[in-house]
Amino acid sequence: MSTFIADWLNILLRWAHLVVGITWIGTSFYFIALDLSLRAREKMTPGVFGTAWQVHGGGFYHVEKFTVAPEFLPEDLQWFKWDAYLTWVTGFGLLITQYYFNASAYLIDQSILPMRPSEAILISVLSLVGGWFLYDWLCRSRIGQNTPLLATIVFVGIVGAAYGFTHVFSGRGAFIHVGALVGTIMACNVFMIIVPNQRKIVGALMKGEEPDGKYGKIGKQRSVHNNYLTLPVLLMMVSNHYPLLTGHSNSWLIVALILIIGAMVRHFINRHEAGDHFKEIGWTLPVAAIGLMIAIVMTAPRTDPAVAGMEVSDTEVMTIVGKHCVMCHADHPAHEGFDEPPKGVVLTSVDKLRQFGPVVEMQAVKSNTMPLGNETGMTEEERQQLGAWIAAQ
Template sequence: MSAFFLDWLNLLARWFHLVVGIGWIGASFYFVALDLELRKREKMRPGVYGTAWQVHGGGFYHVEKYLVAPDELPPDLIWYKWEAYLTWMSGFALLIIQYYANARLFLIDPNVLDMTPGEAVVMSVATLIGGWLIYNRLCRSKLINYPAALALCVMALIIGAAYLYTHIFSARGAFLHVGAFVGTIMAFNVFMVIIPNQRKVVASLIAGEQPNPAYGREGKQRSLHNNYLTLPVLLMMLSNHYPFLTGHPQGWLVVALVVVVGGSIRHFLNRTDAHDPFHKYSWTVPVAVVGLGILVYLTAPARTTSEGTVSDAQVMAIVDKHCVMCHAVKPTHAGIDAPPKDIAFTGPPALIRYKPLIMAQAVQSQTMPLGNETGMTEAERQELGEWLNAH
């Protein structure tokens, strides 16, 4: 299949992934906010836990939540599940199209771990499944009675996964896999716990039995985990566009800070929706600000000096060796029909024109060449940076 059709397949899968992902995230945000806004009122129907009055689009809505379930279910009960299922399936399809099919470019970096594409794919699938199994075991241990301790353990699991990925995959592949790792946990929470528990409650009602409230409590716990993981996973999925994140030598630390900042922001929004007194969650503001400040500091580019000793001929020799097989008017790299981002390095003026991008992608990080396929050395990166700084 030509690169043109692969690009279209990638684009359509990404578009679909974005659409269903918005639906899933929107439902998660809405139902958690709704749950926090429920209030007990006079004359509620039997079994109702709380109600909420809402206005949107010119109409008023009155929503009720039952403590376990109503005595009878209507025939038009709406299930929220396909948004989660399709988000994970389309995301995994993108993983196959972008990373598995082009493992040597996007997933493998010989300087990190030299392996075959098959070995890389096996490691990817095994760690995604293993992450869910460990997470699920944690949630069904005695930690379920200690939500804060459980949250810390889940955070440690994610940071551990980030450390592992940065030691087996390329920088881009590692950060993307952290997002896939968390996204798999979130989707499997829906597929393996939340929906099956809801089906058990429905089956009990149909059989005329009293549903077990434990099913609802477990489903709510997993749903809340998904809600808090949403902001970090979104940034992980966008990280490939920002080499100052993926190219950091301590990528696991960057992931840890992203989890802390994202979780703090999500907690601030949730407690605001719950109308809690501000002093009870005011700590989230300094935590998010300080965490973000540390992130900016850690990812700031190192200052370099230039003596102007690298000639035009030397820098073009480096570019010809490592860059122009892709970034040429007519690329020679297999599977690439046109220069990425329409950038062609036709000579020194083109390098100067795209200086910020080259500095970010090939000097201050090792994002380019992809997977360091051509074996670009640190000395060559320094020479390239010296020449660019001199111009």
């Protein structure tokens, strides 16, 4: 595939992914907030669990939620599903375009685990499928009836998957696969559980039968799971832009912190919308803040003792850059994956290297993000020499 076509495909998929993702997240957040705002009132339609009065855009809205389902359904019943389906489809399309088509550059790091692109892609697909089935089995088991226990096991499972990914894929590949795994679980919750259960309820009503309330409860459980996983997965999906996350030696621990921070913030928002007093939910914010501070400290820049006192000449550093960087970062890249230098970074001269020094230091010295997939086999000693030269400028 030509770089021109690949770039346009990437842009269009990314744009579509954002649009449908925003729609899915918006409806998810809205319905959870709506559910938590329901109140029992003196006069309600028979079979109604609670109602909510809302105002938006200059209009007033009165919403009712039935305990199970109404006695009859209108012809214009609206389903909320395609935004979830399309979010996953466009996301997987991006995974294929960005990581599968360029597996040797973006997905594989030979210094972590030597393998062929086909092997990396197979591991990727199997991990996404296997992750869903394991999560679904947990929810259907007795463990699924114990919310704190289930939440703990799912948390440990995602962190365990992150640990495994960091020992199989590149830093960027590992982080994006945590996001893809969680996103697959969320989309499958809609496709495999929530919507089918709603169809069972609708089917019973159409037959004149009383629907089983368990289907609504199961759907609600999975919907809540999706709600709490949304904030962490959003950060995972943009992580490839931040080597301080993906290039950290213990990035799987950062994943654990992101899960905690996101869940705490989401819980605070949910319970605030439910009307809980701040004294009852305020503890979540300090927990999130502590998690954030730990993540910041973990990723803070550190001076490598091996670099101190090391003298590297312009000629030596340009030899390193010429060997590992210029194939992509030139006015006319020689790398088949690029028609233009990534992010406009050109490193063909000492002055250019000095100009982009801080970027190079973050990407290739303080993390192993560059070269992509370490295709050129850049050594730790060369990274130290590059870092010493940049520090001396």
